[in-house]
């Protein structure tokens with residue numbers, strides 16, 4: 001089974017290393033940046049990391065990442081290193097980005113860790129790691145996967161059920177009552193999960209199957225309304241070969257992290273359900289999509305892996321109308337947010353100061 005590890009890193013700027021802020025100073029500074037419109041996940045910063053991570057890199061190279069105060073952090077590449085203990089061998093795989101939401105950043109957690117220099121770093125480098133049995137080479141804790149031909153069958157059955165369902169019929173009617181179906185040019189979805197787990201893990205893959213079925217029907221609806229091609233891309237590091245095969249058959253493109261975030265623009269429909277990554281905070285920093293369908297944004301500070309930062313609440317309140325997403329067991333408490341003045345494309349990301357206001361309710 002894959003997990004993630006953070007390796008050695010250093011700040012290349014001497015003054016910062018010499019004088020890290022106190023937790024109170026760090027919290028004040030992070031709030032100040034947020035309130036004055038500083039982006040925590042700007043597209044060019046994500047692109048700069050992606051260019052390095054996807055380029056030719058070798059063990060002991062360094063990946064350079066700018067932090068919010070413009071200092072440069074250097075993360076050592078550890079790909080290929082191994083560690084043996086008892087009957088196990090751990091192997092370090094490819095580097096990827098760990099996104100730190102605003103709430104975790106302002107908690108000053110890094111100041112009390114071994115990495116105080118990362119206090120202002122919303123994106124840090126982690127490595128995938130796997131463990132195998134030293135003698136046999138077999139991966140440990142391998143989860144049984146559904147065979148690919150079964151996956152095609154199960155997915156097609158679910159797609160048929162979904163197309164006929166009251167939930168989809170209501171969602172379709174809601175969207176057809178707005179300009180959304182003629183404005184959206186592409187769908188980008190995050191964290192829809194793997195459809196490969198067998199029924200031995202009850203319910204594990206059915207959320208994923210129905211969420212992908214939703215994407216297929218949404219793509220068809222938009223294509224009918226615009227009489228054009230609507231690209232549909234998905235990003236989730238959990239995808240298996242079986243997922244990729246099923247998605248390919250239905251015209252859905254799988255993107256590696258962070259290509260989905262880089263793909264989102266003002267003409268996108270973004271979908272995400274219970275992600276393990278702060279999708280909302282990243283998306284509001286990279287674009288102002290025409291439609292977002294994601295977990296309900298509340299009026300209070302939230303926790304979890306995809307929390308509603310003050311900027312997320314502000315963006316939803318200032319630019320979006322909230323429409324009902326019917327309750328459905330495979331989706332959770334979702335809302336359809338449709339950007340107001342949908343013909344007003346191209347304003348891009350808002351870097352304006354944040355004034356707290358109430359969130360629109362579906």
Ligand SMILES: C[S@@+](CC[C@H](N)C(=O)[O-])C[C@H]1O[C@@H](n2cnc3c(N)ncnc32)[C@H](O)[C@@H]1O
Pocket residue numbers: 190191192193194207208211235236237238257273274275276277330331
């Ligand atoms: C709690 S599961 C939710 C799965 C599914 N949407 C559901 O409702 O059951 C969180 C998902 O977030 C995915 N995830 C983690 N990091 C991600 C990233 N960087 N980009 C997209 N998805 C990510 C995980 O692989 C996992 O499938």
